[in-house]
Amino acid sequence: MKTPAIAKLAWLALFSIAVLMAEGHFLAALAAVLIIAAFMLGAKPGKLLRMLLPALPFIVVISAFQWLFAGPAMAALTLVRITLLYVAGSVVTATTTETEFIDTVERLLRPVSTLTRTDIGRDIATMMMLAIAFLPIIKEEHDSIRLAQEARGVSYAGFRGLIKGEIAVIVPLIYGLSARTDRVATAMEARCYGIKK
Amino acid sequence: MSLKAEDVSYRYPGAGGPAISSASLEIGKGELVVVCGKNGSGKSTLIRCLAGLIKPSQGRVSIDGQAPEKARRAIGFAVQFPERALFERTVCDEVAFGPRNMGLPPDEVDRLTGQAIDAVGISRDLMSVAPRSLSYGRKRLVAIACAIAHRPGYLFLDEPAAGLDYEGRTRITGLIKSLKAAGMTVIVASHDPLDLLDICDRLVVLDGGRVVADGPPSVESLGRAGITSDTIELARRLQSCGINVREAFSPEALADSIVEALK
């Protein structure tokens, strides 16, 4: 049985509020709720762990600051809260496909679309999908342009080198991304994006 | 004087397996070496390691006996997509960028820039044109001019002919030939090296990050890269029906061999 995306989003909202309000034993209870939810939604523990690992350093740094300014108890509380929120978010994203997610966003925005007599709900949903697909590409493009410039003797050593070097990256990056946007737009148009139903 | 890689491995951060595993290679002065293999076999990674653009996770690279970071001037590198490298306002500034980075005096920079532009066969009339407005094939030539402007001893070209039309490919092949004739050591990574087989000294084949063949190009080593061609196939068929032709990679070379065999 597949849980509808909207139910998962609603659960995530309620769970997040509960985590932010709860303390002590209640948090332990919420952790139990999270484990049960992950099990019921069929999220794979391995995948959740892989999603959590890159975020761990940030969670630790934030908690360390809490320790400095608010003491160990607050730091521990922050650590547990952020981890719970992050894993809860991961459970929902790991078990929801983009199509389901986009459909839900579109449905939630349908009143706005009807009211304005446009396709705005669908457009926002499509843009969200594109943003998800594009973020890793921008990073990849940035890194390969930087390598190309290093190959021409640009040094990234020191603060001035970094600033000068990044300028040599940003120009091709902007051109590259705008050319790419054109090509993606052509591909989307060719697949009938923008046809009125 | 040579470029040496000993037991080089490289693993991209976060990747499952290594992109290159224990590759050893020695490239002598003046050689033309083609590194080939399927997409994802590690060609780009290997030449980036050899050029010192990325540091091997294991093993070491030395360029004329020095560590790569100390031998930056000996290296020229043209990446696959020229639009990633080009950013200056004019072709002239673009090509002069490398020599200027090396801190050379202005008249020396001008001389090197002019020579590089002549070497790749771009008209000097284009020197004041914006590189971005050029055709794809010309952009590729400008990018190569940038890579050779400071007169490196070793030139690396990553997929120099990919995406070019017939004229562009022919020009690139001719350019590689003339750079070799001028004494430059050229290392080319290519998934489709057929055009270069008649002029290259060595073919290095990668498969899954390992060097599986290294030597003069042969039908066998090409097979290891998953590369075959109509010419190779026909030579085999002719041999099996009694026409004694030599191993050939280009139809023109095979034509010569057929003429000989039929005499």
Next chain:
Amino acid sequence: MIEVRHVSLSYGKTPALKDVSLCVRPGEFVAIMGPGASGKSTLARVMDGLYLPDAGDCLVDGVSTRADPMRARRLVGLVLQEPDDQAVARRVADDLAFGPRNIGAADIPERVAEALLQTGIAHLADRDIGSLSGGQKQLVAIAGVLAMRPAYLVMDEPTSLLDSDGKRAVMDAVATQKHAGRGVAVITQDPSVAARADRVVVMSRGSVVAQGPPAEAFAKVPPGLIGLPEMTRLSNGLRDRGIAVKRLWLTVDDAAEELCR
């Protein structure tokens, strides 16, 4: 049938197409060759209804793209050169659903499943597109347009960035679609791709300079304009070396047949 009739088109003052006529019939594989900037990509976009001609007309199954460009985009699936620029989602199946959703199809899951089967990538349905090889990404792009159930496929240099494995996979997909009765037009710089076509159209500076079955088109084309298939180069080379060759060769079989006698 896609009929391009005396089409001219300019970008501002630069002419891209000058009086171009050609057709693609159902079940036919047409290769379009020519140097860079000869108007090939523009032609692909005219056939798909993305660009409307300044003069002349393009008809898809009898209806002008000018009268109904959206119908042309539905009937003609366009596949582009860069595998990375055609994906709009991260998961393969989500990407395939994009086209059918745009045309308001009711049977999206069926269309997605069908397109995955036709391109032989059903096992990749749940994969992240970013983790696929170039050839696999290009198959996803082909599946993405097949999910719209087009009658024709137009591909703009679909193999130029792929290795030998990727090229083989895309060419297999072309053969499958041709046999399923779809008309396929492939723009290519690769003579080995064009050698397999039913017809080759050669363009230069916005005009068609040669057109016909491959052997005929390759014989007519001005020298140095496009690359020729290896076996064609061989038969030309033998002629130049004074060996009589009966006809122009395209395949290894052509050459072996004549030489082994």
